Amino acid sequence: MNHKGRSLAVWLDNNDKYTIQNHGMKTSLRSDTTIDLVLKTPTISLAPCGTLSYTGSDHLPILMELNGINLQDNNYIISKTYWEIYKNILTIINPCVQKEKEKTYQDKPSKWFTFSQQLLEALKERVTIYHQTAQQRSTLSSSLRLMLKQKHYLQIKYRHGKLEEDRIRLRSWNKLVQYELKSFRQNNWMNFISEVAFPNPTHCWKTVKRLNKKRTASFSAITENDNIYKTPEKIVNCLQNHFSSRFIAPTLNMDNSTDVLASKLWNELSNSSHEDIELVCENSDLKITTQDLKSIIRKMNTKNSLGFDKVSNKIVKLLPECYLTIIILVYNDLFKSAYWNK
Numbered sequence: 001m002n003h004k005g006r007s008l009a010v011w012l013d014n015n016d017k018y019t020i021q022n023h024g025m026k027t028s029l030r031s032d033t034t035i036d037l038v039l040k041t042p043t044i045s046l047a048p049c050g051t052l053s054y055t056g057s058d059h060l061p062i063l064m065e066l067n068g069i070n071l072q073d074n075n076y077i078i079s080k081t082y083w084e085i086y087k088n089i090l091t092i093i094n095p096c097v098q099k100e101k102e103k104t105y106q107d108k109p110s111k112w113f114t115f116s117q118q119l120l121e122a123l124k125e126r127v128t129i130y131h132q133t134a135q136q137r138s139t140l141s142s143s144l145r146l147m148l149k150q151k152h153y154l155q156i157k158y159r160h161g162k163l164e165e166d167r168i169r170l171r172s173w174n175k176l177v178q179y180e181l182k183s184f185r186q187n188n189w190m191n192f193i194s195e196v197a198f199p200n201p202t203h204c205w206k207t208v209k210r211l212n213k214k215r216t217a218s219f220s221a222i223t224e225n226d227n228i229y230k231t232p233e234k235i236v237n238c239l240q241n242h243f244s245s246r247f248i249a250p251t252l253n254m255d256n257s258t259d260v261l262a263s264k265l266w267n268e269l270s271n272s273s274h275e276d277i278e279l280v281c282e283n284s285d286l287k288i289t290t291q292d293l294k295s296i297i298r299k300m301n302t303k304n305s306l307g308f309d310k311v312s313n314k315i316v317k318l319l320p321e322c323y324l325t326i327i328i329l330v331y332n333d334l335f336k337s338a339y340w341n342k
Contacts, residue, residue, distance in 0.1 A: 017041055022049055022062065029058045038062060076220070081128045083318055089123060091320045101326060109334035116327075121310040144184060147177050160248075288331055290324050 012018060018039045027036040036059060038049055051060040097119070105112035140148075151173050158166040221230045222238050229235050252259045269277075303313040 021064075025049075025051065025062075027051060027060050027062065029060070035059070036062060038064060076133050077130050078133050079128050079130050081124060083127075083314075085127045086123060086315075087318050087320060089127070090323065094320065094322045097323075098326060101330070105330075109330045112330050113334070117309045117311050120315050124315055141184070144177075144180060147173075147180060151177050284336070286335070288328055288335075290328055293324050293328055 012020065018041060020034075021038040021040050022034060022036075025034050026032055027034055049062055049064040051062055053060075097116075100115075101112055105115060151170070154166065154170040154173055158170050221228055222235050223229075224238055224242075229238050252263055254260060254263075297317055297319075300313045300317060302317055306312050
């Protein structure tokens with residue numbers, strides 16, 4: 001007797017939120033009964049599903065087609081990360097991380113960096129909560145957004161053309177944008193102070209609550225000229241075209257001494273043998289110190305955006321100092337035992 005199956009059947013009978021879509025379907029090579037269930041909710045409309053003739057395992061894959069999914073409109077997911085808890089947990093588990101490095105990754109610096117990236121990513125997710133909001137508002141005024149858009153356009157134009165006229169325009173526009181942003185922050189702060197000083201206590205506490213305001217929601221669409229892209233495929237294609245044209249390889253000016261030196265060094269490095277490069281790395285006296293690492297981290301912008309390793313600048317800047325010593329040791333070992341693909 002299958003007690004778990006009977007318990008599941010009773011639970012489904014008493015729960016109106018889920019219904020079984022594949023009654024009587026053979027989903028396993030070991031039994032004629034329906035072992036793998038396809039459950040649907042009232043918000044999902046399913047077409048008839050079926051199994052595929054694939055015998056890679058004892059369970060047959062099930063192919064389903066979703067006719068429609070009813071989603072809640074105007075709802076956005078907003079995250080809030082408790083960074084103080086993140087720092088405290090890192091400090092607490094530091095002895096365990098040190099022991100794991102000495103035990104498992106003593107001679108594997110590259111794998112240790114992968115392990116540390118996964119650890120920081122997982123810890124950040126554990127101290128992050130998500131909630132839904134039905135409203136999305138921009139903190140900047142429309143005029144400031146237009147000014148930032150124009151500044152971005154001038155940056156791209158100067159990056160491609162390198163003209164002195166574009167550099168002067170970009171510099172002037174950047175000063176104007178910085179001045180307007182500073183004035184905008186000052187005005188917001190003065191308005192906030194005046195609201196706090198309001199004699200009505202209820203009005204005062206409503207204003208103070210803004211100090212604990214949740215983060216703004218992530219974007220749901222991208223606008224380019226007069227086109228609006230909302231689907232993930234169109235957004236990805238738009239971003240790919242944008243960054244492909246923005247980060248093209250720069251053209252070298254052979255009249256510039258810096259470009260000539262860079263080209264010469266690159267040619268020498270490209271024509272050098274891998275054994276010579278590896279030998280230089282092994283016998284190099286270059287050592288990165290803790291002060292060097294602190295200086296590099298201090299110069300980093302505090303950004304929450306993630307890279308391919310899913311570790312943001314803010315995650316790195318909030319690392320306790322005890323981790324910097326470990327990073328320095330592993331990085332120097334990684335540089336000394338550099339591996340070059342042949």
